[in-house]
Amino acid sequence: DVQLTNKDPRWVGAWWLGFLVAASLVAISAVPYFFFPREMPKEVGERDFPVVLLRNLRHPVFLLVVLAQVNLSAMVAGLATFMGKFLERQFSLTASLANMIIGAVNIPGAMVGIVVGGAILKRFQMSLRQCSAMCVLGMFLCLLLAFPLLFLGCPTQKVAGVTYSESSEFEHYALECNLQCNCPEKAYNPICGSNNIEYISPCSAGCRVVNIDVDKNSVLNYTNCSCISKNGLAGFAKPGTCGTGCSHLFLPFVVLSCLAGILASISHTPSFMLILRSIQPEDKSFAVGIQFMLLRVLAWMPGPVLYGSAIDTTCILWEKKCDRKAACRYYDNNLFRQRYLGLQFFFEVGAF
Known part of the structure; x- marks a missing residue:
């Protein structure tokens, strides 16, 4: 279940609202032109x-x-x-x-x-x-x-399988740690791992557990992620991108x-x-x-x-x-x- 906020890169918002306001202002500004004469004096002949x-x-x-x-x-x-x-x-x-x-x-x-x-x-x-x-x-x-x-x-952020891979044998979405997950190629729900590497979706990070904030009805984090490991232990990830880190x-x-x-x-x-x-x-x-x-x-x-x-x-x-x-x-x-x-x-x- 993908949940979007205005901080998500997939967020579109009311993009049409600006055009609606601009069109209204243009229509209002066009009203005075109705009071001009039908023909204006021609300074340059055809x-x-x-x-x-x-x-x-x-x-x-x-x-x-x-x-x-x-x-x-x-x-x-x-x-x-x-x-x-x-x-x-x-x-x-x-x-x-x-x-x-x-x-x-x-x-x-x-x-x-x-x-x-x-x-x-x-x-x-x-x-x-x-x-x-x-x-x-x-x-x-x-x-x-x-x-x-x-x-x-x-610089471009590290994205597993896209800009960063520990093994060059595996390309987009095909990391060794998630081969058994059968992740769909169209899945795009970016998460930021505890190793500061971004993953295209929780599935591509091999995450098995989703922790939900019941009060806010939003995802807190993803845990037991097989592709995010430290000292042999499965790591965790938070929803959203890692960012570029040079603010x-x-x-x-x-x-x-x-x-x-x-x-x-x-x-x-x-x-x-x-x-x-x-x-x-x-x-x-x-x-x-x-x-x-x-x-x-x-x-x-x-x-x-x-x-x-x-x-x-x-x-x-x-x-x-x-x-x-x-x-x-x-x-x-x-x-x-x-x-x-x-x-x-x-x-x-x-x-x-």
Whole structure:
């Protein structure tokens, strides 16, 4: 009888609630549009559309700034989509805590960076050259702070039959001590042994006794486990994962990522002003439309897919349903960190 809590890696929760709230807010914000006139004054005729589009795309400042923003948006897309999963797997956090930290630290940090960038721009009345220098300086400092993040992480936890085996002859689920148990391959109910090794299920650890807390109707521990032994005696296990055991690196990681986000966001307002000041006055609204179209097509649409594909290559144990891959149970934490943060660092270099 599998019992789930919000600390369990299989816990899903009300994932749809955020989309429901966001959809309601979008619907409410759409109401004022019903009061606009049927037709708006056209500034650019249909025949002039190709000419204006080509003129903007051939503008060197506009094109370079938009390409830099595409790289920066691709980095943000990966952060918004998978940073919660990264923190959860890398530092053994619950999904709710990981997302709460992103909402409480990273997002406000980005907001602070945008406000600071705008305040500096207004205070010193910067020219185009000074705006571009400010963007370059902000991204350079962001790169310096982001680079150490590639090395701040936790190793993959020891999982019997997956990442750790005393005998190389036995693979997934097939440990010598539990061969007579006939454990089902689909069973996934992780437990942490007294030897600090994680097992995929009580069956894979050879546990014969389950101790139940009658008052809370929950499992206390598993005992008489043949695969968990010390001094020749059968060991015990507690429900849940063992974790990665390097929580001391979590705070430095959060601080560095927050500072890097602030520095990257400082360049947001100056880069936007570069576009508005370099484009002809009659093309400004059209250029902004092209800018946001390119950001969505080149960054926000393919970005999460690229990150997801890279993360999937780091999986070392897949759950299978109908002989097809479903959810990943265990990742190689080192590869996960290198490929996920490596992609973010790559896009930061592109924005620089």
